[in-house]
Amino acid sequence: MDKAKVLAFSGTLRNSLLEETKKRAAHFGIFPGETLEVEREFEDSVIIGGKIFSVKIKKQREVLVREIRQKGYMQVIEEITYIWFNRFVAIRFMEANGYMPVRVFSSKDEGRNEPEILTKALNLKFLHLDRDYVLDLKSEGEDEELYRYLIMRLCNYLHITMPFMFENIEDYSELLFPERLLHTDSLLGCLNDIISEDDWREAEIIGWIYQDYIADKKDELMKAKKAYAPNQIPAVTQLFTPKWIVQYLVENSLGRLWMLNRPDSGLCEEMEYYIIPEEKEKDFLRIFSPEEIKVCDPACGSGHMLVYAFDLLCSIYEEEGYSESEIPEIILKNNLYGIEIDGRAGSLAAFALVMKARKRNKKFFDSPVQPNICVLENIEFDDEELKDYMASVGNNLFSTGLKETLLQFKETDNFGSLIRPAATGTDPSETLRMLKEKNLSSSLTLFATHKKVKRALEQADYLSRKYHVVVANPPYMGNKGMNSDLKKFAKDNYPESKSDLFAMFIERNLDLSVKKGLIAMITMQSWMFLSSYEKLRDRILDNETILTMAHLGPRAFDSIGGEVVSTTAFVIENNHKPDYKGAYIRLVDGRNEDEKKRSLREAVVQSGKII
Incomplete structure (x- = not known):
């Protein structure tokens, strides 16, 4: 391209x-x-x-x-x-x-x-x-x-x-x-x-076009060196992930999960950057059908991670004997979930997935399935509004936690997927299902509130679920770029990772995964070294397991307007294995993106993968 x-x-x-x-x-x-x-x-x-x-x-x-x-x-x-x-x-x-x-x-x-x-x-x-x-x-x-x-x-x-x-x-x-x-x-x-x-x-061109569309605005905002308002956060934090990094992350999370459950699968031969575990594993997340697998990108941007996950899932379904025409619909219904605060990027993510589905099935447009892309919106209720609404539909439908959750979306454009719904132990989707059966169109006031409540519950549903694989290139923004509300939110909710959005997303993504689930991310490398992230590191080392890490260092994003952030890509299992020997690849000496890409590929081959 x-x-x-x-x-x-x-x-x-x-x-x-x-x-x-x-x-x-x-x-x-x-x-x-x-x-x-x-x-x-x-x-x-x-x-x-x-x-x-x-x-x-x-x-x-x-x-x-x-x-x-x-x-x-x-x-x-x-x-x-x-x-x-x-x-x-x-x-x-x-x-x-x-x-x-x-x-x-x-x-x-x-x-x-x-x-x-x-x-x-x-x-x-x-x-x-x-x-x-x-x-x-x-x-x-x-x-x-x-x-x-x-x-x-x-x-x-x-x-x-x-x-x-x-x-x-x-x-x-x-x-x-x-x-x-x-x-x-x-x-x-x-x-x-x-x-x-x-x-x-x-399909990759969709993400590149959007990256370039917002490039001027991003440069303008970053040069100002001021705290960013909520509506400016998408422009300064969007970073399209090169395909080779996407492959490394998705193949060593989604691909790994499938290979552990189907050790004789031929999928191994399709994955360029998959690192075969040194020893046969017995303690891993069991999957009995590909339809069970839930993959989430909580900061999905224009959907590059999900698009590649779609391709990998297609290979999995084909191997399991599903008919080619039914696979795209099943994947969009059951497997892929994206969450995003930027409506423009969210639309492109949904579009890219629909285009993937249409490529696989020429008749997909005849009865299209809508992708599971949730663009988070600000939702605010007046003091008496919810009280009147709940009295009308039935207070018994709303637990205390669920009531609190409905009030958490006032600044969604600021906090995004970092919001942890208060309704722990309650399934928002069940309440949502019951509310959808109620007809409140006879009252304009109640109907308007009804729409807002349903939308809030839809958002809570995405943010409350537990996923088998969480994969992301999260936003990067240090404390200096955070507005006052975001700083307070970070301090109150993410004390161990409050110094940067990417670190908070590491912590949040661990929350979003099931036990023994896999978290694959590319982030800035600073969390590996700085004292401000010591507690975050301790949490990961004491409770989870790093399966593989490609320490990229600077210049891994040469193809994207000269981005010079120093980064690391890694996969973590949400399960503590103190004796596990992870695969660590040092790529910091590579002078540009092509060198790092080539070195990563060589390291994968040397690890024992035969292609």
Whole structure:
């Protein structure tokens, strides 16, 4: 994959879309420092800034103006820019892989510039188009408006399959849809020409594109050297993990678990970075069926860890004799779980998994399964709100711990997966199941609370579960970058690891795993040495077992914009084995990512793996 072209693509498309979004907002009388009022209103039109608009834009514009007043002009503009960026990237990926019924940004006919969706507009029955409207636009030569209409209909069609990526478009994001897409200098050139068709066929490209999309914002925030507000945390902590590191972590956790339970499995031959234990093990987590296995990434980003786990699970199911067509659905239903505070990244993680499923099963879109990706949201209740709600649905449904849990999501964007639900010993999913059976639509107030309670319980369910494998490249943020609320939370809840988010995630991931479960992570190396992490080290050495560690040191992320953090990758079993001899690989002397990757591979081969 040409990383330079991926970087050029992300920057060019982002900047072009941002300018188009600003232009569209200005077209409707919305500027950085001023919003024009509606001058006159008629039955079928409104006048804004001396220009006449259809009355149908009035409500969309009112919502947009309200959002800008609440959040600020640039935040809303950037949000809408990303919505269209996400959708265009998703459509382009599906187009390149042949997953779309029609090409949207290009044509199958060589030398033809007009997108296929435009030339076949009268034959696209799956979009349920207004045929008369299409004919009118064609006869009037309104190709731009027709193209816009077709893309809107396509996004609504894709909503059925991927609601996490293609929300039903009836909102102000439609209002700010970019113009002039058919012009020679439009966004289509960027979508079609910068990244090669072959590179678009790799699911990994989704994560690289997002990494590059947020790169400028990340640099800007880090140079400021200030504590980060909750809405800034995703940008400064997202770090896409190179595939070889992902392989090492997933193969020595998920792959190891399967090999211990199926010692004759041929999976060993597929795993490049799997380290065979020196001695035959007897004390390990027993798995009787692949459908039992729960794999979680509690800071999943754009889903790279889960995507590779999907591939490995496919091999496991195939080996067990499952039919190829049923495997993707079973994996998405039963095996993979992702938790994320960044909605944009969470959408991409879900999308990447759906694309993996579609690649394996051509009929997957006919009855799609939604991936288990939980984007954590802030949820807040008024003082009397919960009391009235519980009285209505039945106080007996809520234990004291469950009531406390509902109040823990006020600052979810700040604390994320580090939140430990108070409802220990209570299964939130059971309460959630019972609440879903209740119909409270007759009371608007209760219904609004009902939705919030269900969402809080869904989040609590993800954060309360115990997983067989927990794998992560968690956020890195030292005490200086933490805002005051996050510092207090860290001190109160993670006294042994409070100095950095990554260390808190080591502790949290151990909580999330079942007894004898496996935790695979790449983190900064400082927890291995600094006195501030002495208690964390003692906890691991006294209660758990390090199975393998690749001490990477600096420059393991050369392919990602020159990241220079010194890191270590490791797998821990949530079980104390004082006599266990782990596999430790020192890679700190490698001068760049390629050298470290090669040295890790050589060390794996020398450990006794024969390929």
